[in-house]
Amino acid sequence: MATSVLDHAGAAGIHPEKTGLWSWITTVDHKKIGILYGASAFIFFLIGGLEALLIRWQLMKPDNNFVSPEFYNQLFTMHGTTMIFLAVMPLSAMFFNFFIPLLIGARDVAFPRLNAFSYWVFLFGGLFLNSSFLFNAAPNGGWFGYANLSSKQYSPGLNMDFWSMGLQILGIASLAAGVNFFVTILNMRAPGMKLIRMPMFVWMSFITQLLVLLSFPVITVALILLMFDRLFGTNFFVPLGGGDTMLWQHLFWVFGHPEVYILILPAFGIISEVLPVFSRKPLFGYTAMVFSGCFIAFLGFGVWSHHMFSTGMGPIADSVFSLATMLIAIPTGVKVFNWLGTTWGGSIQMKTPMYFALGFIAMFIMGGLSGVMHSAAPADLQQTDTYFVVAHFHYVLFGGSIFALTSGAYYWWPKMFGHMLDEGLGKVHFWLMLIGFNLTFFPMHIVGLEGMPRRVYTYPAGLGFESLNRLETIGALILGFSFLVFIANVIKSTLSKVHAPADPWNGATLEWSIPSPPQEFNFPTIPTVHGRDAYWEEKRNHGGKLPEPARVSGAGIHLPSPSYWPFLAAVGVLLLFIALMHHDNKFGPVYIFAAVSVLFFSIFNWVFEPFHEG
Amino acid sequence: MDAHALHPATSTGIPNRKLAIWTFIGSECLFFASLISVYLVYKGKSLVGPYPHEMFEIPLVTAGTALLLFSSLFVVLALNGCEQGNRKKFLGWLAMTILCGFFFIGMQVYEFTHFYHEGLTMQKNLFGASFFTLTGFHGTHVTIGVIWLITIFIEGLKGHVPPAKALNFEMAALYWHFVDVVWIVIFPVVYLMNS
Numbered sequence: 001m002a003t004s005v006l007d008h009a010g011a012a013g014i015h016p017e018k019t020g021l022w023s024w025i026t027t028v029d030h031k032k033i034g035i036l037y038g039a040s041a042f043i044f045f046l047i048g049g050l051e052a053l054l055i056r057w058q059l060m061k062p063d064n065n066f067v068s069p070e071f072y073n074q075l076f077t078m079h080g081t082t083m084i085f086l087a088v089m090p091l092s093a094m095f096f097n098f099f100i101p102l103l104i105g106a107r108d109v110a111f112p113r114l115n116a117f118s119y120w121v122f123l124f125g126g127l128f129l130n131s132s133f134l135f136n137a138a139p140n141g142g143w144f145g146y147a148n149l150s151s152k153q154y155s156p157g158l159n160m161d162f163w164s165m166g167l168q169i170l171g172i173a174s175l176a177a178g179v180n181f182f183v184t185i186l187n188m189r190a191p192g193m194k195l196i197r198m199p200m201f202v203w204m205s206f207i208t209q210l211l212v213l214l215s216f217p218v219i220t221v222a223l224i225l226l227m228f229d230r231l232f233g234t235n236f237f238v239p240l241g242g243g244d245t246m247l248w249q250h251l252f253w254v255f256g257h258p259e260v261y262i263l264i265l266p267a268f269g270i271i272s273e274v275l276p277v278f279s280r281k282p283l284f285g286y287t288a289m290v291f292s293g294c295f296i297a298f299l300g301f302g303v304w305s306h307h308m309f310s311t312g313m314g315p316i317a318d319s320v321f322s323l324a325t326m327l328i329a330i331p332t333g334v335k336v337f338n339w340l341g342t343t344w345g346g347s348i349q350m351k352t353p354m355y356f357a358l359g360f361i362a363m364f365i366m367g368g369l370s371g372v373m374h375s376a377a378p379a380d381l382q383q384t385d386t387y388f389v390v391a392h393f394h395y396v397l398f399g400g401s402i403f404a405l406t407s408g409a410y411y412w413w414p415k416m417f418g419h420m421l422d423e424g425l426g427k428v429h430f431w432l433m434l435i436g437f438n439l440t441f442f443p444m445h446i447v448g449l450e451g452m453p454r455r456v457y458t459y460p461a462g463l464g465f466e467s468l469n470r471l472e473t474i475g476a477l478i479l480g481f482s483f484l485v486f487i488a489n490v491i492k493s494t495l496s497k498v499h500a501p502a503d504p505w506n507g508a509t510l511e512w513s514i515p516s517p518p519q520e521f522n523f524p525t526i527p528t529v530h531g532r533d534a535y536w537e538e539k540r541n542h543g544g545k546l547p548e549p550a551r552v553s554g555a556g557i558h559l560p561s562p563s564y565w566p567f568l569a570a571v572g573v574l575l576l577f578i579a580l581m582h583h584d585n586k587f588g589p590v591y592i593f594a595a596v597s598v599l600f601f602s603i604f605n606w607v608f609e610p611f612h613e614g
Numbered sequence: 615m616d617a618h619a620l621h622p623a624t625s626t627g628i629p630n631r632k633l634a635i636w637t638f639i640g641s642e643c644l645f646f647a648s649l650i651s652v653y654l655v656y657k658g659k660s661l662v663g664p665y666p667h668e669m670f671e672i673p674l675v676t677a678g679t680a681l682l683l684f685s686s687l688f689v690v691l692a693l694n695g696c697e698q699g700n701r702k703k704f705l706g707w708l709a710m711t712i713l714c715g716f717f718f719i720g721m722q723v724y725e726f727t728h729f730y731h732e733g734l735t736m737q738k739n740l741f742g743a744s745f746f747t748l749t750g751f752h753g754t755h756v757t758i759g760v761i762w763l764i765t766i767f768i769e770g771l772k773g774h775v776p777p778a779k780a781l782n783f784e785m786a787a788l789y790w791h792f793v794d795v796v797w798i799v800i801f802p803v804v805y806l807m808n809s
Binding site: 110111119142148175178179180182183186188189193213214215216217220221222225228232233234235236242243244247251393604607 | 626628633637652655656659739740
């Protein structure tokens, strides 16, 4: 069993690097799973980006017929769904996977096989959603799937079936990962790593998992009801049968608003790691940062109806949700001032991750300010369903999340892959992205306030939208090009064969104390932590930079053994939803039974597998 | 064997798997809260019958509820037996728990079939849709719980659940309690509050 494999490896002097397709399918190593998340999510990000470019190409000139209205509906639905569920969330998951165990001084997550299961379910969910394009039936009812636009009557094809079931699959992945990281952060911390000493990225990730755990069950129920309506003819959201379409909006946004913080809190965490390192001083107001993060998450559950001001909820509900929404500006403001306070008086080092981090602060403030504008119900009634809203959420999602994730990518790349990314190309990437981003989205504020509606495939000439839309399309092309520069940078660094040192940035946290890339067991001996910024503390006590850590034999270190059952269980989940799509086929029940059997068979073998939890 | 070797020390002192099942239960609370909310929102909103007061057989469901409540006591006794290494107490009470679970599922299957013959389906009206969805998902949870407990029972028969591995059983027991607690909410909200 596990021990004998280890002894053999020990005899060879070092844990053998496991390679090949099979090793990736059976891996339970959090670092490999992190890389899988990152690679898959980046490909989905490129697909979502391509959809965005098609949208912008269509809107470049008035009365354009580059794409049909039907295909345009599919494009904006899949762009939103992809970017939220298949790009930003899993890109955050890449950092959760790779860095949470390293930052808290652990050898792996609490449940390595469950972690693999989460990844495979996520991947299959993403493929399931995107396979709809092959049937010319991509989801077309918006990422919010409003009832009764999404009902069988108004969306008769398979389009919204792919959507409702694809999101259920992705929800399973998120919930499994939520349980896993919640337990990992609480239970797997190295000795001395008290909660109030945890790096800010770990704190923000912890709050994110709580939001996932409490909000995803709600969307799951909404999606199940929609699925029942569409597959089995129930009337949950069908007004003719007494159903209430408002119920969908409430269930959706009770999930949907916390989801917004699921997308941005990891970004806050990344920025809070990058800014101190490149300002050469500890994070300003650590405790205030923790509590403002908690406060944002708490309020996040009480503001969902600000997405519904135009549905006529009445003055009391509108006022309450307006005020609650405005309150969120307070903890967010605390965070912004603490980031600025972190850089204040620091000896700032303008490396690429710092460029993106500072870009994040500026762009996020703009998105935050237009968010406060929406919170006033009367103003929102003017802005809703216009490009002003599109501008707002791209400033927080792209200007916020994507800038921060890119900053994290440049910051942590050397640790993940053992190569430095090129600084020159990185800065070209930054300026192209910043300029392209603002050219694309800033004019949307103006055309939005002038009344250009979102989600409409074209606009007539003569309303004054032409030149700004042309500018937006040029901006989008620059933005797309900036990511080609990033890809070029990745290729260049991979070919360069220049190995990154363990601690290229003079970092504050534990991941920099081990070689780049880390060995399979992460830490030869589990570190003991004596304060915040554990690695800075260690260097201070040592009186300067520590020597480069050597790669050591991992003989005797128990690691979780690989397993293919999580992969097969994920296949079972996918088969179940494919079978549900064919439920009215004559063999439908047989398909469903077969899929459930695969799922149960895999879970039983998983449970009874002789497994070393590490 | 000492407990330390089996459960590597965790930061909180709570074993990982125990914390995980509690976390999962926390998340499940929101799942059932949403389903119960949907039921309440649609209460009295059915456009056509059959209506709840024409359908429910309170005595039968009360019996099912009582069995489920007792099964929570039985599973506590079984876990106690498991932790003491008292095989007879462990397997005996576990068998009783599983039996109660079977009776409950049987009650629900009878109830669903009866309602179906009376003309209540998921498609018929909002009551049918929200009732079958809520109690159906609860029933699915009970079924999974029964399968889980049977697995523990078979392992126990083979002598694979010694006191040191009682956590394997405790997880199933915690889940069973949760499923029970959800029913304690569903029973009054759905069956008793409908006059």
